Amino acid sequence: MTNEVVITVVLGLIAVLFAFVYQKNRGLRLVIGSLGALLLIYGGFTYGTIQPIPYAETFDTGNKLQVIYPVERVQVISPVDKDTVKCRILTMGVYPESHNKDLWVLLKPSDGKYYPQSDYTNTSYKLNGEWQVVTRFGGDAGENYELIVVETDSIASQFFSNTIANWKSANDYVGLQVEQIPRTAVELERISVTLADNCRGTH
Incomplete structure (x- = not known):
């Protein structure tokens, strides 16, 4: 009140x-x-x-690949490789019915560090063979990023969740060195994208 x-x-x-x-x-x-x-x-x-207006994050979507069925592997369908992207996008993909592990998107900008991406549920949202996660970039216009999809066990998922929580608490997103990433985070796909705008300070 x-x-x-x-x-x-x-x-x-x-x-x-x-x-x-x-x-x-x-x-x-x-x-x-x-x-x-x-x-x-x-x-x-x-x-x-009168209730407080909840914060609603906005995001863009990139170009999208045509899905070929049946889906035989975890795949990114948006954005596409070599795409130009906005500061906040919805990364989307597909997975085969038999896939039962968590999926994470890691961003690797020009500083060479890795930045796990999450919604409020942390891991990418999976349903009926499709997955998605809001992906937030923080670099300069024209900067190249590698967008990496990994599958994880519960230990690696908890590590990424704790990492993001610690970064948020400190308001300092320092990134991960490659040796800090758990071995049980297994890379499935990697694409390259380029920032269309200056995204520094947008988060």
Whole structure:
């Protein structure tokens, strides 16, 4: 409840109580009591209907490959290799029905470090043979990135999740050296993309 709503409700209660207690002027009692009731109604309505607007992240989509069925391997279908991408994109792909491991996207910019990508669920979202994850770039226009898809066991997934949580807590996205990546994170596909815009400071 906001301070404005609290003040409105308190003033409404005071006005209503005053109308009950004050006996000298009936007209004044009626006016103040009505005003108090209106303030209470407004305060209650405001508290019940006004909620904080949730943050909704926006993203772009790149070019998309035609999927060939049946799907026989984990594959990136968007963006495509050598694509030019915006600062936030939805990386999408497909996987065969038999695939049951977690999927992660790692970005490797020109600094040579690796940056795991995640939504609120951390691992890439998988459903009915399709997967996706919001991918956030933070480099300069024209910078080349490698977009790497890996499959992981629970230990590697937890490592990436903890890494992202620590980076967020410190507000310092330092990247991972190749030797820090768990051995159980197995590379499945790697494509190259180029940034269309300057993305520094957009996150």
